[in-house]
């Protein structure tokens with residue numbers, strides 16, 4: 228280089244290229260998220276903060292502890308340390324408790340305002356005497372808690388409420404929605420935002436909740452491995468993900484994790500494996516090990532569509548065979564007067580050749596009994612190196628299982644959710660990811 232040539236400008240790192248595009252309307256699927264470029268396994272595709280959170284009150288009503296106060300912070304839903312300090316709400320005689328004075332102050336300003344506090348207190352007192360048809364409605368209390376949170380949002384954040392209204396889902400008021408509307412109306416005068424308070428709005432909100440709420444699970448406690456939902460959240464960007472019964476991404480929450488900045492209720496969506504540019508990125512709306520009939524029933528009842536994904540197209544034919552087998556078994560039973568074993572609707576009895584998704588189940592499904600979680604690699608390192616450690620999005624176990632011929636369960640590191648590795652996973656949660664959705668017009 229001669230002395231007259233200008234020295235090259237120091238290289239400035241390129242901003243991260245967005246990984247997802249919002250496509251506004253795919254026929255029969257509505258909005259969708261599509262890979263804006265080739266995506267590697269374990270990439271953090273989205274970090275989303277909740278528009279609102281609300282408690283799963285139906286669990287509390289079921290349990291013996293229904294009369295005691297909740298074991299989660301009423302603002303951020305972190306587990307409260309047993310025997311440790313907690314900060315009672317000053318308005319409802321400590322029924323609601325917080326994990327810190329900061330959460331108590333934030334709660335009073337947004338999630339646990341004086342109106343929410345009063346309405347939830349009355350709801351707790353009313354819970355044993357709900358009028359019909361709510362007395363036989365398994366989710367009545369949680370749905371009432373959702374409506375309280377939603378109408379509270381309409382008053383404290385009209386913009387947030389507009390985001391909520393923009394989500395998929397609408398309905399005309401039917402019996403249960405009307406009953407919930409009048410239950411909420413009876414609790415305490417509802418603070419109305421610009422959208423008002425009406426049976427039509429209530430029905431529409433309930434439909435949006437059904438189609439878009441994410442369950443945040445209780446911590447895994449060993450034992451049976453069965454986990455219940457501690458709270459539900461509405462996540463506006465994550466709500467754009469459509470469903471696939473063999474998803475290419477899955478979501479994690481670290482609600483009890485050591486997340487800086489008070490964003491422990493954020494959810495993180497990571498890719499499970501390579502995704503080519505242009506491919507739709509989908510989550511599974513429930514555990515991937517559910518059988519065909521159960522999946523179709525849930526998708527139709529709660530989400531209003533019939534799934535035609537590749538897996539369903541294959542398993543649809545199994546259903547007919549199963550029905551035939553069931554009929555044969557019933558005929559045999561009638562002839563022999565003996566017991567006939569029923570066919571498992573899931574994977575039971577399948578030969579490898581009948582089951583083209585076998586690889587997915589071996590590689591990406593948690594092998595821990597009764598977990599049903601999906602595995603994704605820990606987040607890509609800063610150098611974009613794909614991790615060979617897989618994390619389960621339900622039980623949090625970490626495992627190494629590159630070789631599909633080995634049982635990933637046997638390679639399981641047997642660590643409880645490892646805080647160091649999870650911190651590594653979270654280290655790539657930079658704010659730019661939040662804005663990495665780009666909107667395209669068709």
Ligand SMILES: C[S@@+](CC[C@H](N)C(=O)[O-])C[C@H]1O[C@@H](n2cnc3c(N)ncnc32)[C@H](O)[C@@H]1O
Nearest residue numbers: 255256257258395438466467468469470530532
């Ligand atoms: C959480 S929203 C997903 C985003 C939605 N497409 C939108 O436009 O906002 C769930 C709704 O999307 C639609 N949907 C999701 N997955 C689908 C699929 N595999 N096939 C058809 N529709 C689907 C259904 O209407 C479902 O109730």
